[in-house]
Amino acid sequence: MNVVMRDPQARSRATALAIALLLLWPMLQLSGFHPSALFEPGNLKVMGGFLAGFVPPAVSGDFLSLLLKATLETLAMATAGIALAFAIAAPLAFALTRALSVSRLGPGPGRWRARLLRPPLRVLLLVLRAVPEVVWALLLVRALGLGASAGVLALAITYGGMLGKVYAEILESADTRAARALLEAGSGRLAALGYGLLPGAAQELASYTVYRWECALRASVVMGFVGAGGLGQLMDQSTKMLNGGEACSILVTFLLLVLLADALSAGFRKLLA
C-alpha cells in the first residue's frame, strides 16, 4: 500500500510562517534582542554580585525598622488612594449611570442639562483612567516633590476613573426596575439610588472596591520606583546601590504583603457574599 503522507494545509502554513519570520526580523532589531548581553562578563559580574548578596537577607535592626515604615506607608498609600478614588468615582458614577437617567424615561425638564453635562463627564472619566497610574505618579512627583502624596493622588486619579466606570456599569447591570418605578413616580435621583438600586448592587460594588484596593497595593509598590514613597522607593534605592540583601528582604516583604492582601480581600468578599 502506498500511503502518501501529505499535509493538505502545507501551503497556507508555509505562507503564515514566512510572514511571521518577515515580521519577526524588524521586531528583534527594534527591541535590541541580544541574548548574549546576558552573558557578557560585565553584566554577569554585576548580576552575580547582586544575587550573591541575596543570601543572607538584610535583617539588621535599622533596616527592618525602615522596612516596616515603608510597608506601613505602602498600605496607607493604597488605602488613602482608594478612599480618594471613591470620592471621585461615586459622584461621577451617580451622574453618569444610565440606570438613573431621567431623560431616558421620556421628554422631561432636565433633558438639555443631561445632554450638556454627560458627554464631558464621560470624557473626563476616560481621560482619568487612560493614563497608567505610574505616569501620573511620575508627573506628580515633579509637581509635588518626592513622597507619598504624589502616589496617593496618582492612585486617586487613575482608580477614580476606573471605579467610576465600573460603578456605573454595575448599577446598570443590576435590576433597575425598582429605580425606574421610583423615578417614574417622581422621586428624586438620590432616593431612587438609595431605595431602588443600592439594595441590589451594594454587595457587588463593595466587593469590586475591595478588589481594587488589592490592585492599589500592588500599584503603590510600583509607583515607588518613580519616587512616590513606600516599598518601591526602598527597592529602587537598594537595586541602584546593588545591595542584594536588602533587595531580597524587600522582595520577600512584598510577596508576603501581596499574599496578605489576597487573603484579606478574599475574606472581605466572602463576608459580603
Add this chain to the structure above:
Amino acid sequence: MNDSVSFDDHAQAAGPCMTCVAVSALIVLAVVASFAYLAIDVRALLSAPSLRLMAKFIGEFFPPDLSAPFVAKVAGGALQTLAVSALGTLLAALAGAVLALPASGRFGLAPRLAARALLNVLRSVPELVWAALMVLAAGLGPFAGALALALHTAGVLGRLFAETLENAPRDSERALRDAGGGAVTAFAYGCLPLVTAQSVAYVLYRWEMNIRMAAVLGFVGAGGLGQLLYFHLSIFQQAQASTVLLAMFVLVFAVDAFSSRLRRGLAPAYA
C-alpha cells in the same frame, strides 16, 4: 383580641447589623489612620501658591513639541514599545508553554507543585520590579524591558495554559495512545488542536496589556516611550514630554479600538 395577635405576627424590622457596623467603623478608622500616617497636608496642597505652581507646571506642557524630527523620534519610540511588547509576549508564550506541561500535572505531582510555585513567583513580582532587575542583568535598553515583560507574563500565561490543558477533554489523546501512537504524537494531534484557540486568545489578550505596560517600563531604563518621557521630564523639557504623553494616549486608544474589534471575532475565547 384578633387584632393584637396579628399585630404580634408582624415581621419585626431587623436590628442594626453589628458586623456591618463594626466593619464600616474599621474601614473609616483605616482611612483616617492612613491619611494621618502619610501626613498629607491637604490645605498646603490646595493653598493659592501651590495651586499657582501647579497651574504653571501644567501650562509648560503646552504647546507640545510637534516639530518633524522630534515627532519622528517619538514614532520610533512607539515602534520600539510595540516591538518590546511583542517580543516579551512571544518569549513569555514559549516559556509559559514549556512550564505549563509540568504544571498541568502531566509528569506527576512533584513537578506539578514545583512548576506551580515557580509560576506563582514569576507572576507575583510586577513587571516594573522585574525591569529594574533586568536592567542590571542585560544592561540599559529595550531588551531588558522585553525580558521583564517575558518573566512576568510567563507566570501568567503558564498558569492559564496549564488550566486550559487540564480542562481539555483527554478522550482523543487517549484514543491515539490506545491505537499505538507515541506520547508526543498523541499530544500533538489529540490535545494541541483542542487548546490552541483558547491559548492564542490568552496570548493576544496579554499582548494588549503588555503594550500598555511596555510604554511605562522605560521609567527604569528599559527603552521605548517611557524612557523618552522620563528623560525629557528629567531635563525639564515639558513640551517634549507632552508629545510623548500624546503618543502614549494614541497608542493606548489604538490598541483599545483594535482589540475590541478583534475581540468581537474571538468572543467565546474570553468567556
